[in-house]
Every structure is written in structure tokens, then in C-alpha cells.
Amino acid sequence: MTHPVGVFSAALTPLNADLSPDHASFLTHCRYLLDEGCTGIAMLGTTGEANSFSAKERMALLDAVVSGGIAPDRLLPGTGVAAFTETVELTKHALSVGVTTVVMLPPFYYKDVSDDGVFAAYSEVIQRIGDSRLRVVLYHIPQFSAVPLGHDLIARLIAAYPNTVTGIKDSAGKIDNMTAMVGRFPGFSVLAGADPLLLPLLRAGGAGCITATSNLVARDLAFIAANFNNDALAAEVNAAQDRVVATRNRASQFAQIASLKAMTATRTGQSGWLRMRPPLLPLSPAELAQL
Amino acid sequence: MTHPVGVFSAALTPLNADLSPDHASFLTHCRYLLDEGCTGIAMLGTTGEANSFSAKERMALLDAVVSGGIAPDRLLPGTGVAAFTETVELTKHALSVGVTTVVMLPPFYYKDVSDDGVFAAYSEVIQRIGDSRLRVVLYHIPQFSAVPLGHDLIARLIAAYPNTVTGIKDSAGKIDNMTAMVGRFPGFSVLAGADPLLLPLLRAGGAGCITATSNLVARDLAFIAANFNNDALAAEVNAAQDRVVATRNRASQFAQIASLKAMTATRTGQSGWLRMRPPLLPLSPAELAQL
Numbered sequence: 001m002t003h004p005v006g007v008f009s010a011a012l013t014p015l016n017a018d019l020s021p022d023h024a025s026f027l028t029h030c031r032y033l034l035d036e037g038c039t040g041i042a043m044l045g046t047t048g049e050a051n052s053f054s055a056k057e058r059m060a061l062l063d064a065v066v067s068g069g070i071a072p073d074r075l076l077p078g079t080g081v082a083a084f085t086e087t088v089e090l091t092k093h094a095l096s097v098g099v100t101t102v103v104m105l106p107p108f109y110y111k112d113v114s115d116d117g118v119f120a121a122y123s124e125v126i127q128r129i130g131d132s133r134l135r136v137v138l139y140h141i142p143q144f145s146a147v148p149l150g151h152d153l154i155a156r157l158i159a160a161y162p163n164t165v166t167g168i169k170d171s172a173g174k175i176d177n178m179t180a181m182v183g184r185f186p187g188f189s190v191l192a193g194a195d196p197l198l199l200p201l202l203r204a205g206g207a208g209c210i211t212a213t214s215n216l217v218a219r220d221l222a223f224i225a226a227n228f229n230n231d232a233l234a235a236e237v238n239a240a241q242d243r244v245v246a247t248r249n250r251a252s253q254f255a256q257i258a259s260l261k262a263m264t265a266t267r268t269g270q271s272g273w274l275r276m277r278p279p280l281l282p283l284s285p286a287e288l289a290q291l
Numbered sequence: 292m293t294h295p296v297g298v299f300s301a302a303l304t305p306l307n308a309d310l311s312p313d314h315a316s317f318l319t320h321c322r323y324l325l326d327e328g329c330t331g332i333a334m335l336g337t338t339g340e341a342n343s344f345s346a347k348e349r350m351a352l353l354d355a356v357v358s359g360g361i362a363p364d365r366l367l368p369g370t371g372v373a374a375f376t377e378t379v380e381l382t383k384h385a386l387s388v389g390v391t392t393v394v395m396l397p398p399f400y401y402k403d404v405s406d407d408g409v410f411a412a413y414s415e416v417i418q419r420i421g422d423s424r425l426r427v428v429l430y431h432i433p434q435f436s437a438v439p440l441g442h443d444l445i446a447r448l449i450a451a452y453p454n455t456v457t458g459i460k461d462s463a464g465k466i467d468n469m470t471a472m473v474g475r476f477p478g479f480s481v482l483a484g485a486d487p488l489l490l491p492l493l494r495a496g497g498a499g500c501i502t503a504t505s506n507l508v509a510r511d512l513a514f515i516a517a518n519f520n521n522d523a524l525a526a527e528v529n530a531a532q533d534r535v536v537a538t539r540n541r542a543s544q545f546a547q548i549a550s551l552k553a554m555t556a557t558r559t560g561q562s563g564w565l566r567m568r569p570p571l572l573p574l575s576p577a578e579l580a581q582l
Contacts, residue, residue: 083343108400114572117570117571121570278398278415279411281408
């Protein structure tokens with residue numbers, strides 16, 4: 001893909017008893033998500049607990065998915081970590097297995113860094129990789145990264161790397177920020193990081209979403225993306241949107257990632273889905289019962 | 292060391308032109324810091340830009356320092372990263388070269404995590420390493436980690452691992468928080484993360500410091516630590532403290548790490564010390580001139 005368009009799932013990562021990624025269950029989950037209608041899978045993101053895995057663990061999971069038969073052009077792994085040299089390593093590895101689009105956090109340890117510094121970090125990564133196939137989706141999620149990506153910085157990155165910096169995942173949850181980017185950056189893919197915002201963002205010219213609730217409601221999201229501007233299906237689109245919002249609200253009563261994993265454990269009948277990597281923890285028995 | 296006591300330098304990391312760590316210059320700097328009177332070197336911390344280096348780069352730098360003849364018991368490398376499995380890998384590597392005391396950040400990507408989650412992360416690391424030689428200095432630096440370590444959490448960690456969790460570096464800059472820990476946790480090493488607080492913390496029963504300005508004023512800090520309770524030398528101690536405060540203030544006019552590197556470039560006559568890893572950047576020419 002050049003500019004990512006569609007519904008991408010921020011896939012959850014199932015864990016073995018020793019808290020290592022469960023490759024087989026993840027592969028099954030990827031197939032399920034594509035069968036449900038996802039355009040692709042944004043594996044190894046915030047929802048996938050990626051920053052709780054080492055570089056080796058991340059590369060091994062991507063290898064397992066590609067070896068398992070998922071087409072590399074359906075995958076958008078997260079590769080942005082605190083050290084730009086490791087971001088380079090993870091991104092080169094993705095390219096080596098045929099994956100060309102990655103979702104890239106800015107370096108997130110140092111805070112209150114300048115736009116010049118964040119620009120320099122992305123520049124180092126893109127220039128050191130030096131691969132014209134690479135497509136980077138920037139990742140704005142200040143509630144976790146604490147390194148927000150402002151519009152002037154994004155404009156500089158697009159101007160410097162127009163064929164590489166092709167999109168952004170905006171997980172800050174504010175539709176106005178997304179629509180402002182749609183207006184300012186024609187052709188740039190603005191992807192909502194929150195499921196309920198897919199519909200309003202598509203209506204405003206956005207490209208789609210990379211979201212967490214998609215682990216459970218991908219079929220509804222895919223239906224919305226395919227039919228949002230079809231007046232004859234407005235009632236069905238609105239009904240799908242209502243189900244998306246209801247599922248997201250249900251998953252947000254308690255810690256969101258743990259809740260989505262618990263709901264996936266129920267869907268699949270596999271209790272291994274309940275496991276979480278510290279510092280995130282599974283829901284308590286009382287929370288599980290209430291969910 | 293069992294409980295770290297003394298003046299530890301949060302060593303700066305010199306870089307080659309390709310922004311890789313300059314092993315030879317770093318080794319020279321470590322020897323300088325020990326010659327100036329530092330008890331030890333807290334390499335690969337925030338001041339050392341450690342989280343901008345990959346695990347491989349971190350391990351290679353530690354290998355170079357130990358191979359270069361710095362005694363492992365004078366080293367306290369930072370090993371805490373976002374992924375606990377990588378924290379385990381880095382810490383095991385340190386132990387493998389004879390280093391037993393490490394400074395360990397909590398996992399710092401996810402925010403607003405529970406004390407139970409942070410406790411679980413430290414527990415996984417300590418239990419998976421399973422080495423009775425290990426000594427962990429906790430690291431409270433909420434302005435960067437955004438994961439503060441409260442006293443109840445610290446109490447739980449000390450109770451669970453009394454021979455392992457032996458100290459804390461408090462870089463939040465509040466002396467009251469440090470003295471409260473001195474009072475609550477007898478025998479636990481409370482180390483100031485800000486140079487001007489070494490003297491008041493020692494007077495309140497603290498163990499010492501792990502600080503950045505020590506890259507320039509280690510001799511004064513060592514003098515303070517050796518003589519803070521010697522009334523006959525009160526004037527000299529106060530004069531040393533005044534120099535520490537003045538140097539720190541000078542380094543804080545602009546970005547602190549870049550300023551300390553610029554001042555080290557001046558001291559050594561080696562311009563390579565000016566280099567920084569993105570997202571941090573060197574001082575501008577105007578800032579350099581003013582400094």
C-alpha cells in the first residue's frame with residue numbers, strides 16, 4: 001500500500017504461560033481479523049503491548065505471522081521505540097520479510113523535546129533505512145508517548161519525505177485534530193485511533209482507522225468503511241456504529257486492553273487470552289464477573 | 292557494594308560522528324571521574340542518553356568499559372527499559388561481566404499503571420534473574436518516566452526483596468520526599484538525583500547522590516560527601532557546595548545534558564563531546580557562545 005486506507009486492527013497479543021507471545025494463537029487471531037473484513041493488521045502497537053516486548057520478541061512474532069501465511073501487505077507492525085537505532089533495526093527487519101508499511105512512535109523516553117529533535121529522530125530512521133519501499137504511519141498518542149506530534153512538525157516530515165511519510169494514526173481522541181489534518185494535508189492518510197470516530201472521520205475525508213475494539217467488532221467497522229456514504233444503507237451503517245460504540249463502552253468500564261483480552265477469551269474459549277504483560281495486569285475476578 | 296553509599300556520576304556518553312557511543316572517549320571519561328573522587332559511575336542513565344541506545348549498544352558499551360579496566364564494582368549501569376524481558380537481558384549481561392548493582396527504571400511506556408502492575412514488573416525481573424548477587428537501585432524520575440514510585444510501592448518491594456532492592460535514585464528534586472524515605476526505610480540507600488541536594492540529604496541521613504553535574508564537579512561532590520559532618524571544614528564544604536550550585540545553574544540555562552556535554556567538550560578540547568542522539572540535540576551556536 002502507498003497510503004493506507006481502510007480498517008486496520010490494533011491487534012491484541014495472546015501470551016503463553018511464561019508471558020511470551022503465543023505465536024499460534026496470534027496467527028489464528030490475524031486470520032480471524034482478516035476474515036471479519038479488516039483491511040490489515042496493525043500488530044505490535046499499544047493495544048498489542050508491543051513496548052512490553054523486546055526487539056527480539058517483536059521480530060520473532062512478525063516472522064511467525066509472515067511464515068504462517070499472512071500476506072505482508074496486510075501487516076502494519078509498530079516499530080517505533082525509544083532508541084532510534086532499534087527503530088531502524090525493527091523497520092529493516094519488517095522490510096526484509098516484505099512488510100513495507102509500519103506505524104512509528106516518536107522516541108518516547110525524553111519529554112518536552114523540540115520539534116527539531118523529533119524531526120531529527122524520524123529523519124535519522126528514514127535516511128538510515130534508505131529504502132524507497134518504506135511507508136511510515138506516524139503515531140500521535142500523547143497519553144502514552146507524552147510526545148505529541150503537532151501539525152507543523154507533520155508538515156515538515158511530509159515535505160521532507162513525501163513518498164515515505166504517508167499517514168498518521170491519531171489516538172488522542174479529538175475529531176477536530178483529525179479533520180484539521182485532513183484539510184491541511186491532501187492525500188495524507190489520517191487514521192482514527194478510536195473506533196467511534198471512524199464514521200465521522202470518513203465523512204470528513206479521513207482514510208480509516210487503526211483501533212482496538214476492532215479485535216471484537218471488525219465486521220461492523222468494515223461495513224461502516226464500505227458503506228458510510230451510501231444513503232440507501234444509512235440505517236444499517238448507524239446500527240453498526242451503535243454496536244461499535246456499545247462494545248467500546250463496555251470495554252472501557254475497566255482497563256481497556258485487559259477488558260478486550262477478556263472478551264476475546266470469552267469469544268474464543270481460550271483462557272490464555274486473559275494474560276497480560278506487566279506493568280499491565282489482567283482484570284480482577286470481580287471485574288471479570290461484572291464484564 | 293550491598294547498599295550503595297557515596298557520590299556516583301550519571302556519566303555523559305560521548306558519540307562518534309555516526310552517533311554511536313565512542314567507547315575510547317567514554318573509558319577515558321570514566322577514569323577521569325574515578326580520579327576526581329567518584330565512588331562509582333552510574334553509566335547508561337538519563338544523562339547518558341541510555342534510552343536512545345539499543346540493547347546491543349548498551350551491552351557493547353558496558354563490555355568496553357569493563358574490558359578497559361574499570362572495576363565492575365565501581366559501575367552501576369542503568370538497565371530498566373520499557374520491556375521487562377529486555378530489562379532482564381540487560382541486567383543478566385551486567386551480572387555476567389561482574390557488575391552487581393544496577394539502576395532500574397520501571398517500565399515507562401504505559402502511564403497511570405497501578406502499583407500492583409509496577410510491583411509485578413520489578414518482581415518478574417528480579418525473579419527471572421534469580422541471582423543473589425543482584426542489587427537494584429530503584430529510579431524515581433517522573434518528569435521523564437511518567438511512572439512515579441510511591442512510598443507504599445517501595446515498601447512492598449523492600450519487604451519482598453530485602454537483599455536485592457537496596458536503594459533508590461530520586462530525581463524528582465524534592466528533598467522532602469528523600470528525607471521521608473530516609474525516615475521510613477532504615478538502611479535503604481536514598482540517593483539524590485540533583486547535585487545541590489547531596490549536602491542537605493547527607494545531613495538528613497541519606498546515602499549520597501547519582502547526579503549529572505558530577506561530570507564536571509565530582510571533586511567538590513566527593514569533598515562534600517567526605518566532610519559534610521566535619522565542623523572544622525564547614526567553610527570548605529560550603530564553598531564546594533557553592534561551586535556545585537553555580538555549575539549546575541550554569542548548565543541549566545539551556546538544555547541540561549547538551550550543556551554538560553558542551554562544557555565537557557571545552558574541558559577536554561574534544562568537539563566530539565558536543566554530539567547528541569535525537570530526539571535530544573546539541574546546543575545552537577548562539578547558546579554555545581553564551582554558555
